[in-house]
Amino acid sequence: MKFNVLIADDEKNIRTGLGKALEIDGYAVFLAADGQEALEIIEGEEVDLVIADLRMPRLPGEELLRRVVQNYPTVPVIILTGHGTIETAVQAMRDGAYDFLTKPVSLDRLSLLAQRALSSRELVLQHRQLQQELEQHRKTSEIIGKSTAMQRLLDVIRQVAPTKASVLITGESGVGKELVADAIHRLSDRAERSLIKVHCAALSESLLESELFGHEKGAFTGAIGRKRGRFELANAGTIFLDEIGEINQSLQIKILRVLQEKEFERVGGEETVSVDVRIVSATNRDLRREIEKGAFREDLFYRLNVVNIHVPPLRERKEDIPLLVASFVKEFARENNKAVEGVDVRARSALHGYSWPGNIRELRNSIESAVVMCKGSIITLEDLPPAISQVEDGGDSVRVPLGSTMARAEREIIRANLAHHKGNKTRTAETLGIGRKTLHRKISEYGLDQE
Incomplete structure (x- = not known):
């Protein structure tokens, strides 16, 4: 530059x-x-x-x-x-x-x-x-990411969305599975219809059955009138069942029937209700292991898992951290009426070096905290939560995962040394034993100038 x-x-x-x-x-x-x-x-x-x-x-x-x-x-x-x-x-x-x-x-x-x-x-x-x-990215998707893994994921979404196939979204907690469901619905021919979301783990078994399938008047104490369930409300649209691995066997049978026959009865009712609903579900559990344990029906798994979309954890796509951080900085600066313009080199290094067990949800919360704590226009290392600021690039070492390519290892070594020298390219080149022009070329080649 x-x-x-x-x-x-x-x-x-x-x-x-x-x-x-x-x-x-x-x-x-x-x-x-x-x-x-x-x-x-x-x-x-x-x-x-x-x-x-x-x-x-x-x-x-x-x-x-x-x-x-x-x-x-x-x-x-x-x-x-x-x-x-x-x-x-x-x-x-x-x-x-x-x-x-x-x-x-x-x-x-x-x-x-x-x-x-x-x-x-x-x-x-x-x-x-x-x-x-x-x-530019948001013109085509709300899912933020330019890494190879996320580009592949977006390609799968675009291919699957226009079809009627059921989709099972898997991935750790906090990776953004709900955003994938949003994207599938938005790009489908059902986009003008409702997307109904149900968080299965948030309700008890009895309440969840009523929530999904509705109930008739008098079906149970407190049922003072007929209530339409989420499947009915999603008719001609999409229903998103989050944490599908948490539901019991009796509900699994009723959901399987909706998938197979596109019909069900309300709780306490005899009338059969027909629906045309696309089911998108998500879980952070290993459902194949749950099947082995007898906790999840194998036939339902295959019906839900016509297409599987796995969302990678943030630690496996750290190239996306700069874009995610920019998005969250903009959001929380506006929300808190603060003129925060960016993140300094040491803070960026710490954000990159952290393993993010809570994935994007944890990153979002961390940036919200940093924006609130920031005293100037640039977020510094001291503004980050202690758990993150204390890992600043692992001290005097560089961590490269086993199985990394030489290119990735070189990229991490250059990034770590740039952070150590606070962005001073002359000192970084001297430490690495390469010419300044060579360093500039490699910084551009690995996209570090954009981070």
């Missing part, structure tokens, strides 16, 4: 000298002889950093700072000042300047300050890029 730096100073020798020094560091440079010219450049170009003298004709540095802070709050401003105006420079920092440099300017100090200021700017730009990618 090449940054654009604007230097505004009415002394030609100073602005051209600083410009050449920053060009050597790899930045694109704009030069302005006064504050007004600088403002015009900012309004017409994508400027990532402003370095401005306090004393300039037409528009002084203080006013330029005020306008940049007001209109471009994510663009850092470094103030140049003479020895006699240190107090004014300190006041400028209170007004929003990133830092100040005294004249004559130390080029080493300038290079260091520019690098630090732009590291925060880089986080903001990366977050914006993720948000744009997220918006």
Whole structure:
């Protein structure tokens, strides 16, 4: 990523000298002889950093700072000042300047300050890029993920959704099985009809039967009138049975009958009700093992499992964490009225290094907490819950799962060293024993620049 730096100073020798020094560091440079010219450049170009003298004709540095802070709050401003105006420079920092440099300017100090200021700017730009990618992604699906595993899952959803086949969604708790059910219904020819959701584990056996199949007046104490069940309400649409592995044998028989004959009787009733319902179910249990134990009917399993969609745990698709984090940051920043723009390198490293036993649900809760605890515009390691912040990339080691490819191992080693050096690519290249250009190529090749 090449940054654009604007230097505004009415002394030609100073602005051209600083410009050449920053060009050597790899930045694109704009030069302005006064504050007004600088403002015009900012309004017409994508400027990532402003370095401005306090004393300039037409528009002084203080006013330029005020306008940049007001209109471009994510663009850092470094103030140049003479020895006699240190107090004014300190006041400028209170007004929003990133830092100040005294004249004559130390080029080493300038290079260091520019690098630090732009590291925060880089986080903001990366977050914006993720948000744009997220918006493009959401045009086709609410399921967030660009990993190979999730792309395969989305392909299966698109293939299965238009059919009438029953679908069994499997996966650990918190992986997003309900979102898969939503996607199947939305992409089916039943999308204009109801999607009725039932969480089977949330109700007792007697209540669940009444909830699914309805009841007649007087069927049990408290049944003061006829009630239509969820299968009836889902007629011509889709019913989603979450935690299907929790239901008892008697209910399993009734659901099997709906699948086979498309009919049932309400609790306490004799009238047969016919329905046309597509059944999508989900479980975090191993139903084949439940069959062996005698807890789940084999014939029902085969009826439900015409198509199986397995949702992988988050630890197996960590490439999706940046997009998920960007989505949750946006959601909770808006909900809590906070101007949070992104996540810093150490926090990203911790999020990536954590094993996520609670999967996406745990990640979502963690980001909500981090947004609430964040004091600035960037989430830091200290803002994350302790269980996550304490694993920051495993300390001085790099964890690579057994069976990983060489490419994946190299990717993890580069990521860990970048995090250790707080994003400093020169130091990272030195540690890895490779050239800076080689590092840049590998960062781009492995998609680390987007994270």
